[in-house]
Structures are given as C-alpha cells and as structure tokens.
Amino acid sequence: MILPIVGLIAGIIIALLTPLRFPIEYSQYIAIGILAALDCVCGGIRAGVQGTFDSTVFISGFLVNTALATILTMVGDKLGVDLVLGATVAFSIRIFTNVGIIRRHILDKWFKKTGK
Amino acid sequence: MKRTRKFELYVAGVCIILGILLVGQVRTQEYIGKSQIPSRRLEDLSDMLRRSDAERMILEKEVEVLREQMSKVVEGEKTAETIRAELAKVRMVAGLTTTEGSGVVVTLNDSKRQAGPGESPELFLVHDNDILQVVNELFAAGAEAVSVNGQRMIATSEVRCSGPVISVNNVRIGPPYEIHAIGNPDALDSALHMRDGILDTLRAWGIEAKVQKLPAVQVPGYKGGLYFQYAKQVPEGAQK
CATH class of the missing domain: 3.30.70.1880 (Protein of unknown function DUF881)
Incomplete structure (x- = not known):
C-alpha cells in the first residue's frame, strides 16, 4: 500500500520542481484527466485487494478512459453541451464505488485480524 | 505477494501522473485566481475579446482611411508648395515683386x-x-x-x-x-x-x-492694378 502513496508524492515533487503550468484553455481537459487518473488508481487498488488485477486491463482502461473523457469534453465544447459533466459524474460514481469496495475489504481484513 | 507488488507498481505509475496533473492544475487555478479572472467569467471575457477584436478591425480600417487621407493632404501640401514656388517665380518674371x-x-x-x-x-x-x-x-x-x-x-x-x-x-x-x-x-x-x-x-x-x-x-515691383478685361487664357489643348 505504500508504493502508490510514494508514487503520488514523487509526482507532486516532480511537478513542484518544474515550473509546470497548463494553458488555461486546457484546464477542463486536465481536470477530467485528473479524475480519470484518480478513478484508475482506485480501480487498480480495488482489483489489487480483490486479487483480480491485470496489468493489460489496468493500462488499457486508464488510456481508453482518459481518451474517451477527453474526446467527450472536446465534442461537448464543440456542441456547446457540457458532456464533461457526464464523464465527471461517471468517474465520481466509479471512484465512490471502488473506494467503498476497498474500504469494506480493508475493514474485513482488519476485523479478521482483530477477530483472530 | 509478487502479484500485490506488481499492481502497486502500476498504480504508483499512474499516481505519479496524477500527482503531476494535480500540481499543474492547482497552479493553473491559482494563476487564474491571481489574474482575478473567475473561470465562470472566462466566457464573458472571451466574448468581450471577440467584440473588441471586431472593434479593433473596424478601427484599423479607419486608421487606413485616415492615413490615406493624410497622405493625400501631405501630397496636396507638396503641390501647394510647388505652386507657391512657381507663383513666386512667375510674379518675379511678371515684374510684380521688387x-x-x-x-x-x-x-x-x-x-x-x-x-x-x-x-x-x-x-x-x-x-x-x-x-x-x-x-x-x-x-x-x-x-x-x-x-x-x-x-x-x-x-x-x-x-x-x-x-x-x-x-x-x-x-x-x-x-x-x-x-x-x-x-x-x-x-x-x-x-x-x-x-x-x-x-x-x-x-x-x-x-x-x-x-x-x-x-x-x-x-521696384509693379504697383498698379492688373485687369485683363479682354484677354482670356486659352487652354493648352485648344491653342492654334
């Protein structure tokens, strides 16, 4: 469980060390990208704790979900419809579901340990 | 355990991307806040930009027209100057100046x-x-x-x-x-x-x-009046 946190901190440090800043017009795309990454991380952890993790599924899921979210945002921009909201809602629900599963899993483990 | 480590590695990789994106986005939002442009107003502002762009185009056209007018005026001044010089010469030749x-x-x-x-x-x-x-x-x-x-x-x-x-x-x-x-x-x-x-x-x-x-x-120059009652100028094309 420590490695993902280390990775997150490493990413933050890398970004802090470089004068990275996204153009304002891409702000929406970066936001949806963050959501996609967050969803991916939650999904990955859930699969990991459930023992169903598959690297191909994980990577392809990450890439395809990000691409789809970006395309949705772009199309929404062109049509003047906030399609990005759909992606946001979908990702949010998935994040909540995954976090819920992870939570239950950890709690189960915890209770099994304390029960024993 | 090897399985666990593998998934942690992948997740960590995505976490690095997540961290970079997070910091970048936070910075961008801070920058927007610093420039005191609430993101909701971005559309208004871009609309204003479009409008002022259009205005600028109109003004540029005006500038062009005015420049043309100015160059015409300058040209006119130049011809006026040459006419004045010519006139001075002609006055001297005609004996009107001392x-x-x-x-x-x-x-x-x-x-x-x-x-x-x-x-x-x-x-x-x-x-x-x-x-x-x-x-x-x-x-x-x-x-x-x-x-x-x-x-x-x-x-x-x-x-x-x-x-x-x-x-x-x-x-x-x-x-x-x-x-x-x-x-x-x-x-x-x-x-x-x-x-x-x-x-x-x-x-x-x-x-x-x-x-x-x-x-x-x-x-001395001629001081009397100059009246040409009968003599009329003949344009150059009509001269015999």
Missing part, C-alpha cells in the same frame, strides 16, 4: 543749353521716345528688370508723352529720369554707349545722360 541685382542706373535730364534762334526748345528736352529707346536698348542688351522713375516696365507698360511730362504705367513722371536696369552691367553699359547709339544722339542735343554701373540695383 528685385535686386547688378545692373546700371541711367540718368537723363533736359539740356541746359538755351535754344538758339530758329531752334525749337523741344529738341533739348527728354522725350518719351528717348526713354523708350533707352529702355528698348537695355532690354535688347539682356536687362531682366527695368524701371523708369520707380515705374516697373511690365507687359502692359507704356511710355508716352503726356503734355509737359511723360506717362509710364499711367503715372506721370518728370525729369530727371532715372532708369534702373538689372542685368550684366558691362553689357548694358556698352549697349547704351554704342557708336551712334542712343546716348550719342541724346548727348548731341545736350541732354545730360549718365550711366552708373552698380553691383546692386533695386527695381
């Missing part, structure tokens, strides 16, 4: 000799014809400007007898007659002093004639 230059001053005065018996006293006076001949001689010798007693000789100038005096430019003048002429002083002088020339003839009658060569002779 001019100065090297030349001669010819002074003629009536003879002091008394007319003998049987001689007409008129022979010992300076006549209009004498002055006309002197002026004619001066012009022939290359005089550029000639005046008689301050009356500039121009295209319409006359020199004629007017009773006891002489009329030049319809102004009556009397002796002594001072004729100013601008030109080559030597040429003018020698033209007047030609053998059997005008001065020889006048002196034969005892008329006092004096020629002074001067480095600077002033010839």
Whole structure:
C-alpha cells in the first residue's frame, strides 16, 4: 500500500520542481484527466485487494478512459453541451464505488485480524 | 505477494501522473485566481475579446482611411508648395515683386543749353521716345528688370508723352529720369554707349545722360492694378 502513496508524492515533487503550468484553455481537459487518473488508481487498488488485477486491463482502461473523457469534453465544447459533466459524474460514481469496495475489504481484513 | 507488488507498481505509475496533473492544475487555478479572472467569467471575457477584436478591425480600417487621407493632404501640401514656388517665380518674371541685382542706373535730364534762334526748345528736352529707346536698348542688351522713375516696365507698360511730362504705367513722371536696369552691367553699359547709339544722339542735343554701373540695383515691383478685361487664357489643348 505504500508504493502508490510514494508514487503520488514523487509526482507532486516532480511537478513542484518544474515550473509546470497548463494553458488555461486546457484546464477542463486536465481536470477530467485528473479524475480519470484518480478513478484508475482506485480501480487498480480495488482489483489489487480483490486479487483480480491485470496489468493489460489496468493500462488499457486508464488510456481508453482518459481518451474517451477527453474526446467527450472536446465534442461537448464543440456542441456547446457540457458532456464533461457526464464523464465527471461517471468517474465520481466509479471512484465512490471502488473506494467503498476497498474500504469494506480493508475493514474485513482488519476485523479478521482483530477477530483472530 | 509478487502479484500485490506488481499492481502497486502500476498504480504508483499512474499516481505519479496524477500527482503531476494535480500540481499543474492547482497552479493553473491559482494563476487564474491571481489574474482575478473567475473561470465562470472566462466566457464573458472571451466574448468581450471577440467584440473588441471586431472593434479593433473596424478601427484599423479607419486608421487606413485616415492615413490615406493624410497622405493625400501631405501630397496636396507638396503641390501647394510647388505652386507657391512657381507663383513666386512667375510674379518675379511678371515684374510684380521688387528685385535686386547688378545692373546700371541711367540718368537723363533736359539740356541746359538755351535754344538758339530758329531752334525749337523741344529738341533739348527728354522725350518719351528717348526713354523708350533707352529702355528698348537695355532690354535688347539682356536687362531682366527695368524701371523708369520707380515705374516697373511690365507687359502692359507704356511710355508716352503726356503734355509737359511723360506717362509710364499711367503715372506721370518728370525729369530727371532715372532708369534702373538689372542685368550684366558691362553689357548694358556698352549697349547704351554704342557708336551712334542712343546716348550719342541724346548727348548731341545736350541732354545730360549718365550711366552708373552698380553691383546692386533695386527695381521696384509693379504697383498698379492688373485687369485683363479682354484677354482670356486659352487652354493648352485648344491653342492654334
């Protein structure tokens, strides 16, 4: 469980060390990208704790979900419809579901340990 | 355990991306906040930008038009200047301006000799014809400007007898007659002093004639009115 946190901190440090800043017009795309990454991380952890993790599924899921979210945002921009909201809602629900599963899993483990 | 580590590695990789994106996005949002542009107003602002862009286009067109007008005005000023220069030259040539230059001053005065018996006293006076001949001689010798007693000789100038005096430019003048002429002083002088020339003839009658060569002779401009009642300008295309 420590490695993902280390990775997150490493990413933050890398970004802090470089004068990275996204153009304002891409702000929406970066936001949806963050959501996609967050969803991916939650999904990955859930699969990991459930023992169903598959690297191909994980990577392809990450890439395809990000691409789809970006395309949705772009199309929404062109049509003047906030399609990005759909992606946001979908990702949010998935994040909540995954976090819920992870939570239950950890709690189960915890209770099994304390029960024993 | 190996399985767990593997998934943790992948997740960590995505976490790095997540971290970078997070920091970048937070920075971008801070930047937007610093520039005091709430993201909701971005659309308004872009609309304003579009509108001011359109306005700028219109103004640019206006600038172009104004520049064109200005260049036209400048061009007009240039032509006005050349016209003014031309006008000054023409005025000088026409004898409307006082001019100065090297030349001669010819002074003629009536003879002091008394007319003998049987001689007409008129022979010992300076006549209009004498002055006309002197002026004619001066012009022939290359005089550029000639005046008689301050009356500039121009295209319409006359020199004629007017009773006891002489009329030049319809102004009556009397002796002594001072004729100013601008030109080559030597040429003018020698033209007047030609053998059997005008001065020889006048002196034969005892008329006092004096020629002074001067480095600077002033010839006043014509001061009378200029009315051309009958003469009309003919355009260049219609000239025969």
